[in-house]
Amino acid sequence: QAQLVESGGGVVQAGDSLRLSCSAPARTFSAYNMGWFRQAPGKEREFVAAIAWSGNYPYYADAVKGRFTISADSAKNTVELQMTSLKSDDTGIYYCAATRAVYSRHRWDFSSWGQGTQVTVSS
Secondary structure, three states: OOOEEEEEEEEEEEOOOEEEEEEEEEEOOOOOEEEEEOOOOOOOOOOEEEOOOOOOOOEOOOOOOOOOOEEEEEOOOOOEEEEOOOOOOEEEEHHHHEOOOOOOOOOOHEEOOOOEEEEEOOO
């Protein structure tokens, strides 16, 4: 069974940085874009950022714009999320997923979800 695998989560203090990584199997190669979502306890899963496999056309949720940077490396089959100036509101389980949609921010347009990696930001 092949699936997306997230890694890099941890416990940090507000203002710190973390880099998340997503390893993608070959079955996601047909997707145009890869994205990151996050989910806090009791809340809906929300969009964070997405990017084309080419590394072009990144787009972000307003809450993370200017602080997070998404990147893609098709040769390594990885997608990364560099997070800086972390806030307590950034706490949650971070998931990566694939989509063929263009500039979608909706979870129902994404598939092949990973199991997630926990990010906890203390203030």
